[in-house]
Amino acid sequence: MDFDIILQAIINGLLTGSYYGLAALGLTLIFGVIKVINFAHGSLLMVGMFTAYWIVKLTGWNPYAALLVVVPLLFLFGYGLQGFLIKPVLIAQRDVREPTEVIIVTTGVWYILDNLALMLFGAEYRVVQTSVSGQIFMLGDYIFPKPQLYGFIITAATSFLLVWFLKYTKMGKAIRAASLDRDAASLMGINQYRVYNIAFGIGAAIAGIVGCVLIPFYYVFPTVGVVFDVKCFIIVVLGGLGSIPGALVGGAIIGLIESIFAQFIASTWTELIVYVVFLAVLFIRPAGLFGEKRDW
Amino acid sequence: MKRVFRHTLKGVVVFGLSVLLVLSAGQASKAAGPKEIKIGNILPLSGPSASVGLQNKQAVELATEKINAAGGIKSLGGAKLVNVFTDSKGDPNVGVTAAEQLINTEKVVLISGAWNSAVTYPSTQVAERYQVPYVVPVSVADKITERGFKYTFRIAAKDSWWTDYQFKFLEEQKKLTGTKIETMAFVYENGDWGTGMAKQWHERAKKFGYKVVLDEAYPSTASDLTPVVMKIKTKKPDVILLTSNAADAILLTNTMATMKVKAKAIIGTGGGHADPAFRKNTGKNCEYMFDVVEWETDLGRPQIPALNAEFKKRYGYDLAGESVDAFASVYVIADALERAKSTDPKKIRDALAATKLCVGQGKLGIDILSYDCIEFDKTGQNKHAGIVLVQFRDVKGTMERVTVFPTKVARPGFKAVFPMP
The missing domain is CATH 3.40.50.2300 (Response regulator)
Structure with missing residues (x-):
């Protein structure tokens, strides 16, 4: 096994890991703020992918130009979903430490969205040819598939913007305050439900970004979310619930494991390695790599 | 009054029965020279494989129509083939019951089916027990023809x-x-x-x-x-x-x-x-x-375009490999009946075992195959299937x-x- 191959495997792993991380980012944000595991996250990804798919398919735009439409649309979708569906349940369970009913609501949303997509678009796999599909960028002998490379850049930009937003804007500060202690934040005059709506909207908008990143090289179908769901959960728990760097590093770790180990063992077995690493991390650092030991 | 009514009723019943008797006697005399030969078909007509089951049924119906229109089974006085379709739902249990029913109640001379290997496997066993020939157009599982059965004949290629x-x-x-x-x-x-x-x-x-x-x-x-x-x-x-x-x-x-x-x-x-x-x-x-x-519509066989066009016009989609096997199977059955000159299942079985149908003998169902001949080896497998x-x-x-x-x-x-x- 020569060095070139390992280096190419590392490149692929990092590129793949970047969109895994991006997919997990929305999930970790929503959990960090609302303290709710959003089981509909995969379906939000699916909605993001279908929205991006139809925009590119119907208008022939560059998939990254579609971001301009997909991101606001998905933000509104997430905002509405939280405001109309999840909020009433959250209010009803105000005094409950762990609002489990909300988890059931998000599971319901997952089923409804997936089946609506099945009804509207059918079960078939769809791929749209974009201007970047199948394009590569060569650096010496190393191959960088352009869609994945752009995905990497978009992931970096998105994370940077998100961190900046949370650190320096008033709304960002409110979101952080609500995530630290929702009752104290309410006492300081923060409308916690509005904060939740916005956090959920941002989470959905990130799912929309993932949709735009994925469609140049991945296919869309109604249950595509399930493919990424389990991965996202592992990444979020591995990195630390609610942690943004945790999601990105977790994504990179999973991507690298899948890519590098597959060069030595059958790729069916890389899943095993992923779970072993996952369990080992939980054993040594139960809060995840970047998680803080905090009583939610 | 009551008594009169009862008397009339008795009369009506007697009359009715005698009419039935006369009618059925007529039927019996008709059946003496077999005008119709019943073939049992077990197919998944509902459930997850219903769409392919239906395509198979359509192919069988189209082939039967063509054979009957060309004069039926000539050695049996131009007897017509009649298909009895039963739905297996893709379920092995239902398939076994269907085979029993076709043999005992419908008195079919031969069974064809059953698309799903899982249904074909046990239902061929029933036919073997009753010594009724069973033609398998498509089920591909290797083991179907690897049990030493005398009455099972498969047209499609094995999985392997x-x-x-x-x-x-x-x-x-x-x-x-x-x-x-x-x-x-x-x-x-x-x-x-x-x-x-x-x-x-x-x-x-x-x-x-x-x-x-x-x-x-x-x-x-x-x-x-x-x-x-x-x-x-x-x-x-x-x-x-x-x-x-x-x-x-x-x-x-x-x-x-x-x-x-x-x-x-x-x-x-x-x-x-x-x-x-x-x-x-x-x-x-x-x-x-x-x-x-197993088959494509573009094969270099001159009869395919016309038949495919006819099939598509009638049913709305192209012929597929499995419907072609089903179509050909009716020609194999008709040929065996022709040579058996009898509706005795044992004689039909022997005729099937001696089948040698090749492209160019003027049999449409054979001329569209991707390979040249249908001939069964001693396990009942079509050895030329390709x-x-x-x-x-x-x-x-x-x-x-x-x-x-x-x-x-x-x-x-x-x-x-x-x-x-």
Whole structure:
């Protein structure tokens, strides 16, 4: 096994890991703020992918130009979903430490969205040819598939913007305050439900970004979310619930494991390695790599 | 008054019964020279395989109509074939009951079916017990004709023959083009189907002396297959054999194109590669790849276009490999009845065992096959049944599956592009 191959495997792993991380980012944000595991996250990804798919398919735009439409649309979708569906349940369970009913609501949303997509678009796999599909960028002998490379850049930009937003804007500060202690934040005059709506909207908008990143090289179908769901959960728990760097590093770790180990063992077995690493991390650092030991 | 009424009633009943008797006597006298021969058909007409079951039924009906219109079974005084269809729901238990019912209640002389291997397997056992011949047009599981049964006859190729044809094709191309093929990569989905195929590939590779440089099972639901493709690229195999479902076939093909993986031949095993979504979603990337299939509409047989047009006009879709097997099966049955000159199941069985129907004998159902003859070996397996190889080719701007092997049934004007450019 020569060095070139390992280096190419590392490149692929990092590129793949970047969109895994991006997919997990929305999930970790929503959990960090609302303290709710959003089981509909995969379906939000699916909605993001279908929205991006139809925009590119119907208008022939560059998939990254579609971001301009997909991101606001998905933000509104997430905002509405939280405001109309999840909020009433959250209010009803105000005094409950762990609002489990909300988890059931998000599971319901997952089923409804997936089946609506099945009804509207059918079960078939769809791929749209974009201007970047199948394009590569060569650096010496190393191959960088352009869609994945752009995905990497978009992931970096998105994370940077998100961190900046949370650190320096008033709304960002409110979101952080609500995530630290929702009752104290309410006492300081923060409308916690509005904060939740916005956090959920941002989470959905990130799912929309993932949709735009994925469609140049991945296919869309109604249950595509399930493919990424389990991965996202592992990444979020591995990195630390609610942690943004945790999601990105977790994504990179999973991507690298899948890519590098597959060069030595059958790729069916890389899943095993992923779970072993996952369990080992939980054993040594139960809060995840970047998680803080905090009583939610 | 009451008494009178009862008396009248008695009279009516007696009259009615006698009418029935006379009528049935008439029936009996009609049946003396058999005008109708009942054939039992077990097919999945509801449940998950209903759509293919229906296509089989339509093919059987169309073939029966043609045979009856041409004068039926001449050695039995022009008797007409009559199909009795029963729904197996794709369920082995229902299939077994259906076979019992067809034999005992409907008194059919022969059974045909049952599409699902899982239904064919136990229902042929019922027919064997009653010594009623059972013609199997399509169920592919090897073991169906490997139990020493005397009354089971299968027209379609066995499951294991698919891999046979992949290797036959390679052997032929090696000779024809002088291409050197030494190494192989097996890449397959990690389910029952994929691992089963891989096992057969290993046996054949050993037999033909190929070196297996990569044996890679992958999960069909993978979100990224770049690692698998990287491995293929590193091992540089001459030939890549694939067994994939639809989604992974698409992802694998597109990723291979991105990572510039080249091989002398990439051969699929039906399934995902046969799905129209595969061609649509890979576009140019699948050009020159190969796939195996039992039949294609573009085979170089002159009778296919007209029959396919008739089928499509009536039912709305093209003939498929399985409907062709079902169509041919009716001709095999009719031919056996013709030679048996009897509706005695034992005599029909002996006639079936002696079947030798070949292309060019003026039998439409046989003339559209991808191979030359139907002849059963002593296990009841059609020993000539064949598979064809198609190559994905750009035909005037659209990606089509073009039959290229066996050469004698290749689409006119086409031959395999080998090695892949």
